[in-house]
Amino acid sequence: MVYWFPVVGLCIGVFLCLAYLPLYCFFPSLIADALIVLIFIMITGAMHLDGLADTCDGIWGGWNKEKRLEIMKDSRIGSFGAIGLIGMIGLKYACLLSIGEISTIHSSPFRISIPCESCVTTPVLVNKCVALLIMPVAGRWAQVCAAGISTYARNESGTGSFITKDTTRIQVIFLSVFPVVLFWYFFGLGGFFIFAIMLIFTLGWIWYIKKKIGGMTGDTLGATNEIAELVFLLSLLLLGKF
Template sequence: MREPNKEKKKMDNFLWALKFLTIIPVDREDRIKPQKVSYVIYWFPIVGLCIGVFLSVTYLPLFLFFPPLLADALIILVCISITGALHLDGLADTCDGIWGGWNKEKRLEIMRDSRIGSFGVIGLICLLGLKYLSLFSVSEIPVTKISPFSASIKYVSCFVSPVLVNKCVVLMVMPVVGRWAQVCAAGLSLYARSGSGTGSFITGGTTRKQVIFVSLFPVFLFWFFYNLSGFVIFAIIIIFTLSWIWYIKKRIGGMTGDTLGATNEISELVFLLSLFVCSGWNR
């Protein structure tokens, strides 16, 4: 009896993470409760992979029926929809608060405001625009750069467009990076506010040991898809994430739910940009 109960708890932790990070209606009656946030946090990159697989599968018909410019725009809309724009909302609030306030208290106050300001609008436009252009430009990266198994991918590319292969791999890995970055930011920071909130629930139960353990999954994915270049890509993402955590700590003293969402979005963009740095691609 103990073993099934243990497996059920693991499944509940996964389903709660899936419910928290997506709009998938896995628990309409809100019966699933996480055993501990420290157990839930392990599932964040796995949920990211689930999102990535969904995006990759969804991109197939979009690629077949629409021109690349439109297909890439539509897949970004799908990505926003599957998460309920949760992280974009956090990005907008973070931009308004971090750059609109003159001290910690004012910045946190602005971030609680449900209205969006000029910094938030600018941040959303810049991030979505860069994401769209980066995703579209991924097709310019040579297919041999995408995996250590380049010969196999060349064979597959005889039947499937190499552009499609590139995009599907990128769409699969990108959400994993974002959810890993959230875990990293939560594990290396304290909660910035004095009260409780979504951010306190995540940051309060995440430790540095968990950050190290959770990092093994994206490391494997980067090695599998990008070989040695994957370690360079991941190193760039780590450097950015640590720099971002330091900057946010300096501005408000720690993380909030909004800054965790912003970390997710910006780290995904850094991943897309780092592909071009490591591929040696030139116009």
């Protein structure tokens, strides 16, 4: 199943691009970007955001492994979880607004005119569509990487157990080719810079979670997805500065 994770991410990205085109035509950027963030949350069922909130509550609300895992199973949200959600959604929204101001596209299939009297294809639209296209791929690649390198943290089976137990490091290496090719196609040599940042972050995040709870859970895999998507957007903005 993990072989389909990046492909599913690409399908989600295509849907986001198609949804963003009319939003860009008929609404100001402030509104269009807010709506596409909400659409992204709705089509994924907020599943990964829920994992992010539980991870924030557990990792920073517990004082040992057992307590952290117990808190993460609690369906109620705490202060750390609320802060994590607000920060994640707010930063993704701010990144999308800022991406419209940079020109980092090496090659793009979006060079078309939109049949709308008030808008045509612009660098702003192209930049944001490419970011929306690749962002879900980056997040789901990070999930596979975390599952393949780490182990399952709980003794009993859970949501993420079948993913972590059946994902190997060979699969991680094989699946890494897909995002690398996409990054290279759209951003040229800068794509390797973005991938290097994501790889360093993912390995550091895996090490940190292992230190806190001994491995991955379904919640931490969801958190990995969300944070990796944000890291991709921040890396894209950093690339646009040079």
